[in-house]
Amino acid sequence: MNYAERYRTELLDRVIPFWLRHSLDREHGGYFTCLTREGNVYDTRKYLWLQGRAVWMFSKLYNELEPRAEWLDAARLILDFLRRHGRDSEGRYYFSLTRQGEPSFYQRKPYAAVFAMLGMLEFAKATGDAALRDEAIELFWKIRRWIEEPALLGRPALSGAPRMTALADIMVLASMATEIARIDSDPRYRDVLTWCLTASRAHYDEDRRIFMEYSGTRELPEGRLFCPGDSIEAAWFLLHALEFHPDDAMQRTLLDAIEGSLEFGWDREHGGLYYFMDVDGLPPLPLESNMKLWWPHTEAIYATVLAYSLTREDRWLKWLERVDTYAFSHFSDPEHGEWFGYCDRQGNLTNTAKGNNYKGCFHVPRMLLMSLGRLNGMTGSARPR
Amino acid sequence: MNYAERYRTELLDRVIPFWLRHSLDREHGGYFTCLTREGNVYDTRKYLWLQGRAVWMFSKLYNELEPRAEWLDAARLILDFLRRHGRDSEGRYYFSLTRQGEPSFYQRKPYAAVFAMLGMLEFAKATGDAALRDEAIELFWKIRRWIEEPALLGRPALSGAPRMTALADIMVLASMATEIARIDSDPRYRDVLTWCLTASRAHYDEDRRIFMEYSGTRELPEGRLFCPGDSIEAAWFLLHALEFHPDDAMQRTLLDAIEGSLEFGWDREHGGLYYFMDVDGLPPLPLESNMKLWWPHTEAIYATVLAYSLTREDRWLKWLERVDTYAFSHFSDPEHGEWFGYCDRQGNLTNTAKGNNYKGCFHVPRMLLMSLGRLNGMTGSARPR
Numbered sequence: 001m002n003y004a005e006r007y008r009t010e011l012l013d014r015v016i017p018f019w020l021r022h023s024l025d026r027e028h029g030g031y032f033t034c035l036t037r038e039g040n041v042y043d044t045r046k047y048l049w050l051q052g053r054a055v056w057m058f059s060k061l062y063n064e065l066e067p068r069a070e071w072l073d074a075a076r077l078i079l080d081f082l083r084r085h086g087r088d089s090e091g092r093y094y095f096s097l098t099r100q101g102e103p104s105f106y107q108r109k110p111y112a113a114v115f116a117m118l119g120m121l122e123f124a125k126a127t128g129d130a131a132l133r134d135e136a137i138e139l140f141w142k143i144r145r146w147i148e149e150p151a152l153l154g155r156p157a158l159s160g161a162p163r164m165t166a167l168a169d170i171m172v173l174a175s176m177a178t179e180i181a182r183i184d185s186d187p188r189y190r191d192v193l194t195w196c197l198t199a200s201r202a203h204y205d206e207d208r209r210i211f212m213e214y215s216g217t218r219e220l221p222e223g224r225l226f227c228p229g230d231s232i233e234a235a236w237f238l239l240h241a242l243e244f245h246p247d248d249a250m251q252r253t254l255l256d257a258i259e260g261s262l263e264f265g266w267d268r269e270h271g272g273l274y275y276f277m278d279v280d281g282l283p284p285l286p287l288e289s290n291m292k293l294w295w296p297h298t299e300a301i302y303a304t305v306l307a308y309s310l311t312r313e314d315r316w317l318k319w320l321e322r323v324d325t326y327a328f329s330h331f332s333d334p335e336h337g338e339w340f341g342y343c344d345r346q347g348n349l350t351n352t353a354k355g356n357n358y359k360g361c362f363h364v365p366r367m368l369l370m371s372l373g374r375l376n377g378m379t380g381s382a383r384p385r
Numbered sequence: 386m387n388y389a390e391r392y393r394t395e396l397l398d399r400v401i402p403f404w405l406r407h408s409l410d411r412e413h414g415g416y417f418t419c420l421t422r423e424g425n426v427y428d429t430r431k432y433l434w435l436q437g438r439a440v441w442m443f444s445k446l447y448n449e450l451e452p453r454a455e456w457l458d459a460a461r462l463i464l465d466f467l468r469r470h471g472r473d474s475e476g477r478y479y480f481s482l483t484r485q486g487e488p489s490f491y492q493r494k495p496y497a498a499v500f501a502m503l504g505m506l507e508f509a510k511a512t513g514d515a516a517l518r519d520e521a522i523e524l525f526w527k528i529r530r531w532i533e534e535p536a537l538l539g540r541p542a543l544s545g546a547p548r549m550t551a552l553a554d555i556m557v558l559a560s561m562a563t564e565i566a567r568i569d570s571d572p573r574y575r576d577v578l579t580w581c582l583t584a585s586r587a588h589y590d591e592d593r594r595i596f597m598e599y600s601g602t603r604e605l606p607e608g609r610l611f612c613p614g615d616s617i618e619a620a621w622f623l624l625h626a627l628e629f630h631p632d633d634a635m636q637r638t639l640l641d642a643i644e645g646s647l648e649f650g651w652d653r654e655h656g657g658l659y660y661f662m663d664v665d666g667l668p669p670l671p672l673e674s675n676m677k678l679w680w681p682h683t684e685a686i687y688a689t690v691l692a693y694s695l696t697r698e699d700r701w702l703k704w705l706e707r708v709d710t711y712a713f714s715h716f717s718d719p720e721h722g723e724w725f726g727y728c729d730r731q732g733n734l735t736n737t738a739k740g741n742n743y744k745g746c747f748h749v750p751r752m753l754l755m756s757l758g759r760l761n762g763m764t765g766s767a768r769p770r
Binding site: 034036042043044045094097098100101102103104105106154156158159160161162219220221282283284285287288289290291342344345346348350351352353356357 | 419421427428429430479482483485486487488489490491539541543544545546547604605606667668669670672673674675676727729730731733735736737738741742
């Protein structure tokens with residue numbers, strides 16, 4: 001099993017260099033994410049989900065792999081731009097800015113703020129900047145309120161809106177609270193994690209062993225929607241949360257959720273994980289449902305590595321090999337670096353972009369870095385600090 | 386050329402019966418659009434773009450094909466529901482309602498109102514209801530303001546938002562104003578059509594002979610975006626507008642736009658019209674860009690029929706045959722009626738729904754009815770009144 005070596009090479013020789021070489025905007029700050037296969041910019045806007053995610057990613061590499069100045073510099077270039085231009089007067093984050101930083105589009109969702117928060121916190125860990133850490137934590141509580149009251153983000157509260165919780169909201173609360181709990185022993189963050197673990201049960205389909213996208217009625221398409229990538233990512237987020245709430249039964253359930261999602265989400269005819277499925281086999285509303293996207297596969301790779309590191313059971317190695325083989329043969333681009341993002345059901349690339357308004361420097365390097373950490377920890381070689 | 390007979394059979398034996406049999410909600414009003422291949426309801430929400438479109442469609446059948454009571458009844462069932470539940474206190478239209486009529490989602494766009502307006506106007510033509518006609522016309526002027534000032538719909542005016550006009554806005558203004566101008570000689574509607582014809586020039590790419598989705602800079606992906614279906618539909622909307630502004634040079638340009646869109650938008654490898662393309666071959670942002678959807682093909686069929694009826698040139702018959710063959714072999718469902726909506730690039734169905742939140746009783750029957758009218762007009766048989 002030479003995964004660790006391969007992942008390290010992919011990360012350090014092909015993925016991170018692609019972003020450092022092509023994406024940073026030294027003139028106006030921030031980074032470009034709309035890059036062609038070769039790394040040419042085809043849209044100069046700055047998409048804020050991805051600005052925050054890259055701050056987090058470069059800071060994490062600096063904190064956990066090695067303290068390279070160029071990684072911290074890249075994080076700072078993006079963070080400064082994000083903090084200078086990303087927010088409106090009420091502290092809500094835009095979805096996109098022009099290259100220069102003028103607000104371009106506002107989405108009535110909390111996720112741009114989530115990734116800004118995670119980026120600030122990780123950068124603060126790197127630099128020891130207590131004021132920035134406090135700013136991140138203050139934003140965490142704001143986001144929690146926005147999730148409870150979406151009207152604060154401008155989304156009208158309508159009497160007939162489906163009454164469902166979104167798995168995505170549990171996921172972002174769990175990931176943020178886990179990161180804070182690692183540096184702050186205040187019990188309130190552990191309480192949020194308890195809430196997330198409990199709330200996730202309403203999304204869990206025991207028969208199929210998967211997390212559903214929305215809790216509640218199965219009469220609406222949303223209530224039948226299963227996103228293998230989200231289900232798997234939610235499971236590993238919650239496994240991380242168990243650091244603070246050890247619970248063997250819950251651990252078994254979360255491992256089951258990874259396996260169940262792989263089994264139900266895998267296309268037995270053409271291989272790969274579907275983007276969306278209706279669990280009753282009815283038509284899903286998103287047109288791109290049967291496509292194969294890069295990120296469910298990165299989540300599945302890390303989740304199987306994590307599951308193997310926790311259990312040492314062979315079944316995880318079988319899934320790891322299957323997903324790794326599909327992902328590297330369809331998405332990795334040894335010639336130009338970073339990964340392609342989008343295949344049709346049969347596995348043909350539908351476009352060759354390396355990034356766009358939702359794909360940036362995040363899922364691929366995060367998977368590689370975290371898998372590397374787990375794999376090195378297991379084989380006895382130096383675990384990244 | 387037995388297109389007319391085939392289209393009449395498709396319309397009256399397979400398309401309209403599908404909707405009449407499966408979609409009408411006799412209990413709460415309105416109609417369901419989320420129907421499986423066989424006509425089972427998989428989402429009971431009422432999507433308002435489609436409610437308005439069906440009112441228009443059933444009224445148009447009644448007005449132009451024959452005055453069947455069941456068509457007018459269907460239109461009334463949907464219109465009553467739409468008028469009772471569709472609007473907020475400021476007269477803005479929701480995107481979706483629950484089955485019972487509670488507001489479910491609000492979209493910051495004017496299009497739900499556009500189709501409500503068209504439906505009311507056509508129903509008023511059928512019944513001679515002057516108050517309803519006035520209500521429709523009043524709504525037309527509201528929509529025009531909303532298009533000029535999207536902030537009135539709750540979309541914040543941001544300093545960095547791309548300064549572009551949307552082809553869709555020209556299209557809806559042209560289609561509404563044409564319908565009004567046919568029953569109201571007030572010169573203001575003809576002035577709107579003059580504005581539309583002039584504004585369309587900023588979208589016209591003379592080299593490729595296509596209408597671009599957005600006017601303005603080609604630096605952003607939106608500025609390079611070409612939707613063959615919209616380009617073709619815009620061309621035939623504007624050809625209709627020429628009823629009120631005869632202009633041979635403009636007619637030639639619009640015919641060129643139909644031909645250019647077919648040539649540039651046609652997939653020479655797998656057949657069919659792409660959904661979206663970047664004219665410079667860069668990656669388009671919508672994930673579903675290279676899919677083949679039913680409606681660009683319905684627009685192309687009617688546009689080629691219209692072009693042939695205006696010119697009697699053989700080139701249009703060649704395109705009609707090619708598009709008709711692709712559309713009927715991929716989308717039509719002789720077994721259960723109505724058409725499938727979504728294929729991947731290779732032409733495989735990606736789901737088998739007959740309707741969803743954006744597909745209802747509209748594009749297929751509109752194409753069949755209008756093509757029939759043109760074809761019958763040409764062959765000398767009784768033209769529908």
